[in-house]
Amino acid sequence: MIRALITGGAGFVGSHLAERLLDSGYQVTVIDNLSTGNLRNIKCVMSHPNFSYAVEDIRNIHVIDRLVSECDIIFHLAAAVGVRNIIDRPINTIEVNIGGTEMILKTASRYRRRVLIASTSEVYGKGVKFPFREDDDTLSGPTRRSRWSYAASKAIDEFLAFAYHDEVGLPVTLFRLFNTVGPRQLGQYGMVVPRFVRWALANETIQVYGDGRQQRCFANVHDVVRAIQGLAECDSAIGELYNIGSSEELSIINLAERIRDRADSVSEIALIPYEQAYQQPGFEDFRRRVPSIDKIQSAIGWQPSTSLDETIDQIIAYCQNEMYTG
Numbered sequence: 001m002i003r004a005l006i007t008g009g010a011g012f013v014g015s016h017l018a019e020r021l022l023d024s025g026y027q028v029t030v031i032d033n034l035s036t037g038n039l040r041n042i043k044c045v046m047s048h049p050n051f052s053y054a055v056e057d058i059r060n061i062h063v064i065d066r067l068v069s070e071c072d073i074i075f076h077l078a079a080a081v082g083v084r085n086i087i088d089r090p091i092n093t094i095e096v097n098i099g100g101t102e103m104i105l106k107t108a109s110r111y112r113r114r115v116l117i118a119s120t121s122e123v124y125g126k127g128v129k130f131p132f133r134e135d136d137d138t139l140s141g142p143t144r145r146s147r148w149s150y151a152a153s154k155a156i157d158e159f160l161a162f163a164y165h166d167e168v169g170l171p172v173t174l175f176r177l178f179n180t181v182g183p184r185q186l187g188q189y190g191m192v193v194p195r196f197v198r199w200a201l202a203n204e205t206i207q208v209y210g211d212g213r214q215q216r217c218f219a220n221v222h223d224v225v226r227a228i229q230g231l232a233e234c235d236s237a238i239g240e241l242y243n244i245g246s247s248e249e250l251s252i253i254n255l256a257e258r259i260r261d262r263a264d265s266v267s268e269i270a271l272i273p274y275e276q277a278y279q280q281p282g283f284e285d286f287r288r289r290v291p292s293i294d295k296i297q298s299a300i301g302w303q304p305s306t307s308l309d310e311t312i313d314q315i316i317a318y319c320q321n322e323m324y325t326g
Contacts, residue, residue, distance in 0.1 A: 001050070003027045005071040007058050007104065008078030010037030012185045013118070013177070015045075017075060017225040022048055024229065029067060033057040036081055041184050058100045061107075068107040073114040073232060076104045080150065087278055090146035097153035098160075105164045105172075114171045116232055117161050121178040121245065121289055122151040131292040134176070134241045141284050148284075158241065171238045173231050178245025178291045181311055182221030183318035193218065196256055197315050200265035201323065207270055209277045212253030215288040219246040220306035220314075230300035237299055243291035246304045262312050 004021050008014045009030025014037065018028050022045055030042060030053040045051045056063045058078050068074065078100055080086060080093040101117065108115045124132045125140040125148070138155065141148040164170040179192075187195030199206045227244045231237045250258070256269050274283040296302050 001025060001027050002073060003029070003071045004073050004075060005029050005031065005067050006075045006077060007031050007100070008037060008076075009053065010034060010039055010042050011077065011081075012037075012041070012182075013180060013221060013224065014075075014077045015041035015184060016182070016221045017077070017228055018042060018051070019045055020222075020225045020229055022050060026050070029053065029071065031056055031058060031063070031067060032078065036085065036186075059096075059103050061103065064103055064107050065110075068104075068113055069111050071113060074104060074108055074116070075228065075232070076101065076115060076117045079118065079154070083147070083278070086150045087146055090149045093146075093149050094153050097150070098156050101157040101160060105160060105170065109164055109168055109170050112170070114173075114232070114238075115161070116173045116175065116228065117157060119154045119158055119174050119176045119241075120151070121176050121243070121291065123155045123158065123176060124289070125151055126284070126286065130288055131247065131290045132243065133292045134243060134295055145284065162239075165239050173237045173239070174241040175228065175231060175244050175296075176241065176291075177224065178243065178289065179216050179218045180221050180224045180245070181218045181315065183314050185221070185315070192216075192252065192255070193259070193312070193315060194319065196259045197263065197312070197319050200260050200263040200267050201316065201319055203266050205270050206256045206260060206267045207272045207277070208252055208256050209272050210252075210274055210285055212256070212269075212271055213251050213287075214285055215249045215251055215290065216255070217246040217249050217290050218255075218308055218311065219244070219304050220311045223304045223306050227296060227300070227302045230302050231296070234300050240295075240299070242296040242299065243293055244296060244302075245291040245293065246308075247290060247293060248304075248308060249288070249290050250308070258308070259312055259316075262309065263316055
C-alpha cells in the first residue's frame with residue numbers, strides 16, 4: 001500500500017485528490033492549516049481506515065518531519081490561493097508559497113521521498129504566445145503590484161524544485177494547474193465559477209469584472225486529480241513539468257450567461273471595473289489563458305473528459321445542497 005501525504009489536503013483540489021487516492025488503494029494523510037481549506041471537505045473520508053489528518057501549518061518542522069518520514073510520496077498542494085486573498089495578504093502569499101515549498105523539499109530530500117508540486121498557470125504571466133507550453137518564456141508585471149506576487153512566488157517554487165532534482169537527485173514532478181472548478185470550490189477568494197453560480201441561484205446580479213471578453217478554460221476537478229495521480233504513477237514524469245487544464249476556451253461574459261441559463265436564473269449581468277472590484281488602481285488581468293496539454297497527453301495519455309456544462313451542473317447541485325443544509 002502506497003502511503004501518500006497531501007499538503008493542503010482539506011482544500012478544494014486536495015480533498016478530491018484524497019478521495020481518489022483512497023479509492024485507488026492508497027493510504028492517505030492530509031495536513032492543512034485550514035486557512036482556506038475546511039474539514040467539511042474531508043468529512044466523507046474521515047472514517048476511512050486508511051485516512052488520517054493533521055490540522056497544522058506545513059512550516060512546523062517537527063510535524064512535517066514526522067509525516068514525511070512516514071509516507072512514500074508527497075503531493076504538495078498547500079499554498080495561498082485566490083486573487084482576492086493574494087491582493088489582501090501579500091506577505092502571507094510570499095511566505096507560505098516559498099517557505100512552505102522549501103520546507104517540503106528539504107524534508108523530502110532528507111528521506112528521499114517522491115514529490116509532486118502544484119504550480120499555476122499564473123507563472124506564464126502576460127504571455128502572448130498561445131497555447132501556453134511548458135518551456136515558453138514568462139512575462140510578469142511590476143513588483144510594486146502585489147497581484148504578481150503569487151506568480152513570482154510559484155515560479156521560485158519551480159526553480160527550487162528543479163534545483164533539488166538537478167543538484168541532489170530528488171524525484172520531483174511539477175504541474176501547472178489552469179482554472180480548475182467543481183464541487184467544494186469557494187467563491188470568497190475570487191474564484192469565478194462558484195461566485196457566478198451562487199449569484200445565479202439567488203437571482204442576484206452576476207458581477208463580471210472588466211469587459212468580460214477575457215478568455216479562460218475550465219477543467220473539472222475530477223479530471224484534474226486523475227491527471228495528478230497519473231503523473232505520480234509515471235516514473236518518466238520525474239524531473240518534468242506539465243500543464244493540467246482544459247483547452248476549451250470561452251469568455252467570462254459567456255460563462256456568466258451559460259451559468260445563468262443552466263441555473264434557470266433571471267439574474268442580470270453587470271460589468272464591474274477591476275479598480276472597483278479589487279480597490280487596486282492599475283489591476284492587470286490576462287486576456288487569454290489556454291494551455292497546451294500535448295506533453296501530458298504524450299506522457300500518460302490524459303485529456304479532460306467532463307464537459308463544462310456537466311461541471312456547471314455539478315457545482316449548481318453542490319451549491320443548492322449547501323444552501324439547503326446550511
